Amino acid sequence: MYKTSFFKKSLLAVMAVFLYSCDKDFNAIGDGLVGDDHFGLESEKYDVLAFNQEVTPIQSNSMTPNALGIFDNPLFGTTTANFVTQVGLVSYSPTIGESPVIESAVLEIPYYSHVTATDNEGNSTYELDSIYGDKNGKLKLSVYESGIQMRTSYFSGGSQLPQFYYTDQNAEFNNKKVGARLNDGDILQNDEFFFDAKEIVIKTIDPDTKKETTERKKPQMTLQLNKDFFQSKILNAATTKLSAEDVFQEYFRGLYFNVERSGSNPANMALMNFSEGKVTIKYKAKTESTTDDANATEEKTIVLNLKGLSSATSSTANFLEDVRNPDFASAITTNVNKTEGDEKLYLKGGQGSLAVVRLFNPTDVLSYNSKGEPVSGANGVPDQLDELRSNSAVKYWKVNEANLVFYIDADKMAGTEEPNRVYLYDLTNNAILADYSTDAVSAYGGLISLGSDKRGKSYKIRITSHIRNLIKDATAKNVDLGLVVSQSPTTIAFNALKNKNDIMAAVPRTSLLNPLGTILYGGKASIPEDKRLKLEVYYTKPN
DSSP, X not given: OHHHHHHHHHHHHHHHHHHHHHHHHHHHTTSTTOOOOOTTOEEEEEEEEEEEEEOOSBBOBSOSSEEEEEEEETTTEEEEEEEEEOOEESXXXXXXXXXXXXXXXXXXXXXXXXXXXXXXXXXXXXXXXXXXXXXXXXXXEEEEEOOSOOOSEEEETTEEEEOOOBTTOHHHHHHXXXXXXXXXSOGGGTTTBOOOOOOEEEEEEOTTTOOEEEEEEOSEEEEEBOHHHHIIIIITSOGGGGSOHHHHHHHSOOEEEEEEEOTTSOOEEEEEOGGGOEEEEEEEXXXXXXXXXXXXXXXXXXXXXXXXXXXXXXXXXXXEEEEEOHHHHHHHTTTOOTTTOOSEEEEETTTTEEEEEEESOOSSOSEEOTTSOEEOTTTTOOHHHHHHHHHHHHXXXXXXXXXXXXXXXXXXXXXXXXXXXXXXXXXTTTBOOHHHHHOTTTTTEEEEEEOTTSSEEEEEEEOHHHHHHHHHOTTOOOOOEEEEEOSOTTOOOEXXXXXXXXXXXXXXXXXXXXXXXXXXXXXXXXXXXXTSOEEEEEEEOOX
């Protein structure tokens, strides 16, 4: 029995490895993880109405990662990303010691990176992840003491409400920054700062044993901060100011990161996990031990994290300032066609744009309401959806698969960095679709499909469960869908708009985290058939 059980387990393990390998190969070709073999199933195509929608200022507090830098995109324009964060002591009520004298204050924030090679001596070569624009771009980086105390909630009418910070608040924080720039190291740490991909190697020699030790760190932002500031702010602070988190965050309101262009140098932008950052203060204080030397000192350290000690009271915000390309600006504002749809759909992450997608676009509707929604029939239901429901109920057609394929305008996107994934969701209710909750990664799709030239061709998304739910429940509302660029398939939270409109009140956070954009063909009749957005439904039809 044991041998049989072992054989079965081994066989299952081999099968799992084989299937995993197949999945990796299938994923590598970038076909959205939705297969194309339908084995004789019959299909029907349905019209889709899709139009552009501007994303106005959006909630950007307490999320990870965050953007920092300047990203120039020839199709969409320029985005400048600044950042503010609270700081917190690792340990409150620290024993500073007598007559402390600071030696250094260093800010460290690891970059997202991966190893590409390691030599025989253990030296690793890294490549940075989530860098947008010129890989060797430079920035004028300034880190300041923040003058605004950030909160996670506020009281209104006797109720405690969450405090939001929005992408358009940079001027407010910039105007209230305190004092001079804190990063005062060499020029590569301020006026010509760049995201360095080099491994950090620190070698030290023990003064007694003379033995050399080597410490290796992944690529990171390393800034020498002003010693006089931290001598005064931390080492010479009143004991009460360092006693508890809430008191400390009123006293030291955080760090504000501001970027500008570094002369004529090309710029770039990085997504960073600021919550892993820290400020390490090294200093000397008179020794507490009994000694004959009254002036004897000892080395001491205090560490501040770039967030409060507890997530319940910490806060951050990402500020995004856009200078939009005129064609892009007009496409998402003045030239939007909500009744016939737009020929081109502009998806742009951050405070950018999305596409509103309406399935079963009726060509014979009686009228449109004030929101641009089609009104037809006695029940206000588009005729194509009625037909689909009828075929299912009367002709017993069974829906096996339903897909939306969004074709990329390859000519427009030539030479421009493309988002690897798009995300379709229930825009009306700010919710994921049924297909997404079934299997967010493999069944749902959304990955870019590449052509023979290695450029993006299309994005395919499976919405089979969504269509089945519409068919089997005649009272189900045919909700608006939203299409956005996506940074991560597992990020499904929504961030609120500062000013709600008649179409949406929030935007998926995964779009806010991705600065890239893409241009897709819409479902308008003027689009060539082979590029036009359609809903394709595969049926099993009885003989």
